[in-house]
Amino acid sequence: SQKIEQNSEALNIQEGKTATLTCNYTNYSPAYLQWYRQDPGRGPVFLLLIRENEKEKRKERLKVTFDTTLKQSLFHITASQPADSATYLCALPPRPGGYNKLIFGAGTRLAVHP
Amino acid sequence: EPEVTQTPSHQVTQMGQEVILRCVPISNHLYFYWYRQILGQKVEFLVSFYNNEISEKSEIFDDQFSVERPDGSNFTLKIRSTKLEDSAMYFCASSEGSGVQFFGPGTRLTVL
Numbered sequence: 001s002q003k004i005e006q007n008s009e010a011l012n013i014q015e016g017k018t019a020t021l022t023c024n025y026t027n028y029s030p031a032y033l034q035w036y037r038q039d040p041g042r043g044p045v046f047l048l049l050i051r052e053n054e055k056e057k058r059k060e061r062l063k064v065t066f067d068t069t070l071k072q073s074l075f076h077i078t079a080s081q082p083a084d085s086a087t088y089l090c091a092l093p094p095r096p097g098g099y100n101k102l103i104f105g106a107g108t109r110l111a112v113h114p
Numbered sequence: 115e116p117e118v119t120q121t122p123s124h125q126v127t128q129m130g131q132e133v134i135l136r137c138v139p140i141s142n143h144l145y146f147y148w149y150r151q152i153l154g155q156k157v158e159f160l161v162s163f164y165n166n167e168i169s170e171k172s173e174i175f176d177d178q179f180s181v182e183r184p185d186g187s188n189f190t191l192k193i194r195s196t197k198l199e200d201s202a203m204y205f206c207a208s209s210e211g212s213g214v215q216f217f218g219p220g221t222r223l224t225v226l
Contacts, residue, residue: 032213043118043205043217044157089157093213100170101147102215104157 002027002094004105012111013080021075021108023090029068030092035075038087038107047088048075080112116140118218120206126224130195135221137189137206146189147207147215148181150174157205163189196225 003026013019023033032051036044050057050066050073057064063076077084087107094103119138127133139146148160161171161181168181180192189208193200201224207215 034214036217038157041203041220041222043207043220046214046216049212049214091157100145100162101159101172103159106156 002030002092002103004090004092004103006088006090006105006108008106008108010109010111012113015081015112015114017080019077019080019084019110019112021088021110023073023075023105025071025092029071032092033064033066033073034091034102035062035064035073036089036091036104038089040087044089044091044104077110080110082112082114085110085112118206118208118216120204120218120221122221123219124222124224126226127196129198129225133193133196133223135191135193135204135206135223137191137218138187139189139206139208140210140216141187143208143210143216145169145209145211145215146181146183147209148191149205149207149217150202151205151220152202160191160204193223196223198225201225 005024032049034049035047037047038044048057048064050064061078065074087109089107090105091102121136146163149157151157159172161175162169178194182190203220203222205220206218209215
């Protein structure tokens, strides 16, 4: 079955720097991969979706890459701010082409210090 | 902006009692989901619902769990006889079918 690996250690960075978070999956390449933000005690909030035929997707200060050869997605936040501090979750469908449920990684906690 | 809402925000119950968690998905969405997150753990899929029936359920979603869309706007999760290990955050989500899911703020269920 598909497994998702995200760095379980918190990422601490200085305000203004670029944060880079990694998501690796172990099995087949999914039709798409998503990134969500989760604040403590709150539900996940959708950020970006990248499809298998897309190498890169951008939205404001966010950028996601998808390398199906490496089975890896990278999530970048440029010019980071303390308000970006949260846990970032990688999620993907469990089956090739599946559009139903999502399986989530454990998330990486990002702390941006002033 | 449309959003998924959930009530109550916190539910405390005694072991063995029934609880109903309520959700109002985004109005033009067709796919509905329940997930749960035990404190400090991953978000886990419970069940998906489409066209007034369950489309998929996980092994967690046993006979103690049921879902219903009673009136075209609400989507409920019922746990018939709660156990201590059911204590978790329960998230409702909805989707129009693109794969992107919009999550509610969650209900924190505490079973004593």
